[in-house]
Amino acid sequence: MSTRKMKICLTVLGLFFAAAAAAAASAEVDPVLVRITGSSVNIRAEGSRTGTVIGRFAGGETAVVLREEQTGDTYPWSMVIARVPWPDGPVVEGWVYGQYVEPLPQGEWSGNVSGAQGLAFDAFYLATQEQFGSTPEQAVRKLGKPLSRNDREVPGRHDPSYMVTFTELSYPNLELRFFSTKDNRALIGARVTGGDHVLGKAVRMDAPGRQVFLELGLPQFQDGSVFGWSDEAGYAELQVTFSGGKVLLVDFSVEPD
Numbered sequence: 001m002s003t004r005k006m007k008i009c010l011t012v013l014g015l016f017f018a019a020a021a022a023a024a025a026s027a028e029v030d031p032v033l034v035r036i037t038g039s040s041v042n043i044r045a046e047g048s049r050t051g052t053v054i055g056r057f058a059g060g061e062t063a064v065v066l067r068e069e070q071t072g073d074t075y076p077w078s079m080v081i082a083r084v085p086w087p088d089g090p091v092v093e094g095w096v097y098g099q100y101v102e103p104l105p106q107g108e109w110s111g112n113v114s115g116a117q118g119l120a121f122d123a124f125y126l127a128t129q130e131q132f133g134s135t136p137e138q139a140v141r142k143l144g145k146p147l148s149r150n151d152r153e154v155p156g157r158h159d160p161s162y163m164v165t166f167t168e169l170s171y172p173n174l175e176l177r178f179f180s181t182k183d184n185r186a187l188i189g190a191r192v193t194g195g196d197h198v199l200g201k202a203v204r205m206d207a208p209g210r211q212v213f214l215e216l217g218l219p220q221f222q223d224g225s226v227f228g229w230s231d232e233a234g235y236a237e238l239q240v241t242f243s244g245g246k247v248l249l250v251d252f253s254v255e256p257d
Contacts, residue, residue, distance in 0.1 A: 036100055121229055
């Protein structure tokens with residue numbers, strides 16, 4: 001082998017090992033709902049002590065960790081998404097030193113939805129209803145003929161003489177639910193298991209967690225790979241299941257009063 005060819009091979013090998021080392025130092029993780037501990041915790045543009053400070057946590061805020069990076073410090077650096085200031089500030093993302101990140105208990109709904117969080121969920125619901133329609137007939141015009149349709153009429157919860165019709169439409173990788181009365185009608189459920197169907201503006205199969213959290217803000221619930229959001233009244237609920245940091249399943253439901 002010529003000297004020139006050997007130099008090229010060594011250069012390629014050097015680049016390969018450098019890329020492998022970088023991949024080992026920075027790791028994607030499944031989203032984790034955490035609390036920021038300590039006080040006056042810096043949010044940095046890069047995962048290092050010299051990274052530009054772009055914000056600051058007072059301490060006690062909720063955040064979501066999307067990835068971690070080992071830099072040789074005692075703790076890894078965590079890339080987080082949060083509202084700053086909490087709870088009505090804008091959704092921001094940046095790096096926080098891992099010493100100040102503490103996972104929250106699993107399987108417990110926490111906090112009341114109000115202000116910016118409530119508005120974000122309301123916008124999600126309105127966009128979802130616009131996507132699929134507020135009646136079965138609108139959904140059929142938008143999506144075509146369903147695989148199946150089921151209509152069920154029942155007496156009203158508060159007034160048995162007031163009849164309510166529930167309708168379920170089934171499409172490939174999509175189930176929709178509607179309710180209607182003589183005075184009202186609405187989409188009350190959407191379950192997505194595949195395909196290109198979008199809830200809100202960005203919640204779809206294989207969407208990265210970052211995309212979901214930037215639209216909806218901080219979840220109120222985590223149980224393993226499942227995260228949950230709700231509206232201010234507690235009637236509407238969205239649960240998103242992640243796998244490998246991407247959306248695997250979406251289940252949205254509304255309990256009509």
